[in-house]
Amino acid sequence: DNLCPSSVAAWFHKYNYNVSLCQQTFSQRIEYSLPIPIISDESDNDKFFEWLGVLSICGNLNNDIKNHYVNTYKCPSPFINVGQVQYLQWTGFFTRKQIKSLYTIMKKYVSMIHTLPWAALHVQGFSDSPVSWDLKEHTFYTDGDNSYTIVFRPGAHSIIRKSLSSNNKPRISQ
Numbered sequence: 001d002n003l004c005p006s007s008v009a010a011w012f013h014k015y016n017y018n019v020s021l022c023q024q025t026f027s028q029r030i031e032y033s034l035p036i037p038i039i040s041d042e043s044d045n046d047k048f049f050e051w052l053g054v055l056s057i058c059g060n061l062n063n064d065i066k067n068h069y070v071n072t073y074k075c076p077s078p079f080i081n082v083g084q085v086q087y088l089q090w091t092g093f094f095t096r097k098q099i100k101s102l103y104t105i106m107k108k109y110v111s112m113i114h115t116l117p118w119a120a121l122h123v124q125g126f127s128d129s130p131v132s133w134d135l136k137e138h139t140f141y142t143d144g145d146n147s148y149t150i151v152f153r154p155g156a157h158s159i160i161r162k163s164l165s166s167n168n169k170p171r172i173s174q
Helices: 008-014 045-056 098-110
Strands: 026-036 077-089 121-125 147-153 158-163
Touching: 008 026, 008 158, 026 045, 045 077, 045 121, 045 158, 098 121
Parallel strands: none
Antiparallel strands: 026 077, 121 147, 147 158
């Protein structure tokens, strides 16, 4: 075992825990002929993020279904039809430096490609992560959701949505 003596893995190994190296994984999906929401100052951001969630779970995003079943979905208006949507997913442990680098690359890319209506970056933390917002307890046993989504728009505009566990919500003190 060639573990860095200062690593977290070395500490666990020292106390006879099994330690294994997990590799980051990448997957890509392309959707064709898809309606996508247009984002503007008047847009309903909740509907946009709902649409983005349906896209991320491979939900049916065809806009031609016009019935009222729970399992159908209609793209929020206004929307445009695009020829191709790229969905890229990396899974694994990432450093803050890696996330910041990806953020910078995406922000620059959206500012350079003027025909791109928007791009989104979602970072999902682990439910039992040792870190959390503002160094507050992570509340794994109740609702340990700590994630955020950044939507990059042309002109250096962005929308940021955080999903924090109830323990991390601001409290009013008197």
